[in-house]
Amino acid sequence: MNITEKILARASGRQKVSPDDVIFANVDKVMMHDVSGPGVIKVFDKLKKQGINVDKLWDPTKVWVAEDHFVPSPDKVSAENIVKLSNFTKNYGIEKHFKYGMGQYGICHTLSHEEALVLPGEVYVGGDSHTNTTGALGSFACGLGHTDVAYVLLNGKIWFKVPHALYFKLNGKLPEHVMAKDFILKIIGDISTEGGAYKTMQFGGSGINEMSVESRLTLCNMTTEAGAKNGIVEPDQKVVDYLTSRGASNISLVHGDDDAEYEKIYEYESSELEPVVAKPFSPENIVIVREAPSVELDKSYIGSCTGAKYEDLVAAATILKGRTVKIRTEILPASISIYKRAMENGLLKIFLDAGVTVGPPTCGACCGAHMGVLAKDEICISTTNRNFPGRMGHIDSQTYLSSPLVAAASAVTGKITDPRDLK
């Protein structure tokens, strides 16, 4: 069995599982945020009307809640949702509620690793499609909707069809100017936005071993854009150290068997990879940066669960140090812990000196909701994960997806720019 099958077998009390088996897996951790949370509360209200008992959760200690999509609240409806969420966590005894304006808070997927909320080998589900991110810790991490999260909150388990697995092998360490974002965009360009549908996307090889945990998080984060059920990397000492330094203990690693089976194996050479962008309006619309269209950009956005982890900010800072941005540029660290480190290590000064506006952690602009949406015909380069029509604002705006290095280099020139070509 591969690592995903091993985790799902353990969680469903079976010796062995195979692709297409339908199982009920016991869940170790579950997450909801200020969009899926109120959706779950609505499901609870419907269940109550049907006479189903919703008085107690299966285990409130295994639940955490993030405020990330509509913070700071842009309007009354959003503010009411935060109040609803707070009442829910209070009533059901959920202690891990990361509140905007009260110390550590941030994008749910970022908290999952920054706060060591999920451990290797666990089954983790969340009310958000990018829950896949956390598979980089060697866990089975999968996004679900409101009804399914409500079911997990009450029953502690959920059904899955065991996925077929695709294995992406990366040989050799990534070159300095190429980031994990470039690699995963390249993969999505190769297999399409449906190429991983219902499947596991597993990453391995010497290039992955060399990668930081944060880079692996970027890979798994965007498996969602290929339609995957989960993304996963076999955990190693780097993962153990990363989680231990954030307070985790009792970490036990699950690994795939030597004779693990994969539906297909893809092999990539690091030395052949280049900085790329995904053109509007699909993450599979890939072109290498040096062949990208020569468009006048209006904005550069460095934010989100995909592209505002600490190492993403460090990458942006290496470009922005001593330079000035030519277009509207926003950097939003993905959590307060990352924000603080960026402050302590001088990154915020570099950004502010370059003319960047630094904002609080939020999903707002990434999903076109608030905090800097795009106007009609505006063109943005962004470290986020999706560039569907209207994703970041007006239906006639455009988004190019890129790595933080490319987004920062493009902020300096106002055009889509390969960091190697920056003077």
Add this chain to the structure above:
Amino acid sequence: MKGNVIKYERDNIDTDVIIPGQYLKVHDYAELALHAMEGLDPDFHSKVKEGDFILSGRNFGCGSSREHAPIALSHSGIKAVLALSFARIFYRNAVDGAFLLPIEIDFDAYSNISDGDELDIDIKTNEIKNLTKNKVYQMKPFSDIIGKIIESGGLFKYKPD
């Protein structure tokens, strides 16, 4: 189950066009229905009728996990989406929440059925009758657990064996 088809001849209809991000804060089902398909077809709300079906290409519902998407369609009156394939979270949200039926069809049915055609769908026999064109197509049968959850009326009413 009889209804008329609203056809979108394209692939990858994503959740951002089914219900744009600015409405994620909304949890009133009737209000969500007002904005269904707004990112692709601003006239959708005025033309959709109770019992209609949507017909589209590959990877319908890709993108976010927002259950707002099947909710907005369902509360607009859509009873089923017929597509060449579905993104996984949209598919399971539609089934587990009992909002609408996600029906997989083959390319022949997809290309033969036109906008406005009246269909009669029978999920017991897996037959789709095109009453307008007097043709019959086969839908892909639901897998075992999906069929049982649909029959039960959603995940909460389903009793695992």
